[in-house]
Amino acid sequence: xxxxxxxxxxxxxxxxxxxxxxxxxxxxxxxxxxxxxxxxxxxxxxxxxxxxxxxxxxxxxxxxxxxxxxxxxxxxxxxxxxxxxxxxxxxxxxxxxxxxxxxxxxxxxxxxxxxxxxxxxxxxxx
Numbered sequence: 001x002x003x004x005x006x007x008x009x010x011x012x013x014x015x016x017x018x019x020x021x022x023x024x025x026x027x028x029x030x031x032x033x034x035x036x037x038x039x040x041x042x043x044x045x046x047x048x049x050x051x052x053x054x055x056x057x058x059x060x061x062x063x064x065x066x067x068x069x070x071x072x073x074x075x076x077x078x079x080x081x082x083x084x085x086x087x088x089x090x091x092x093x094x095x096x097x098x099x100x101x102x103x104x105x106x107x108x109x110x111x112x113x114x115x116x117x118x119x120x121x122x123x124x125x126x
Contacts, residue, residue, distance in 0.1 A: 010036040014047040066096060068116060073098075075115055 010032070018029040036043035070088075078084035078101055087096030102108040113122040 009040055010043045012043050
C-alpha cells in the first residue's frame with residue numbers, strides 16, 4: 001500500500017520586479033500563479049517586505065474571523081457578486097470567503113470589524 005503524501009501548496013515569492021507588467025519575470029510569475037490556481041485552487045504568497053510578525057498577527061485574526069458563528073458571518077452581505085460572505089458550498093464545503101466592499105479603506109475595514117464583533121473592542125486590529 002502506498003504511503004499517503006499530503007499535498008504541498010505552491011509558494012510564490014513576490015518582489016517589486018515581478019509586479020511590473022510585461023517583464024519576463026512578471027510573465028513567468030503570472031504563469032506560475034495560473035498553474036497554482038488551476039492545480040491547487042490557491043497558493044502561498046510570500047512578500048519579504050511584510051514582516052513575519054505582521055503576517056503572524058494577520059493570520060491569527062483571520063482564524064478569529066473564520067471561527068465566528070455562521071449567523072454572524074451571514075451579516076456581511078452585499079448585492080455585488082463576490083462581496084459579502086460566501087461559504088458552505090456544495091462542491092467545496094470547506095471554502096469560505098469574506099468580500100469587503102472598498103476594503104482598502106480604513107473606514108470600510110472598521111465598519112466590517114464592528115459588524116463582525118459588535119460587542120468587542122475592535123481597535124485591537126489597528
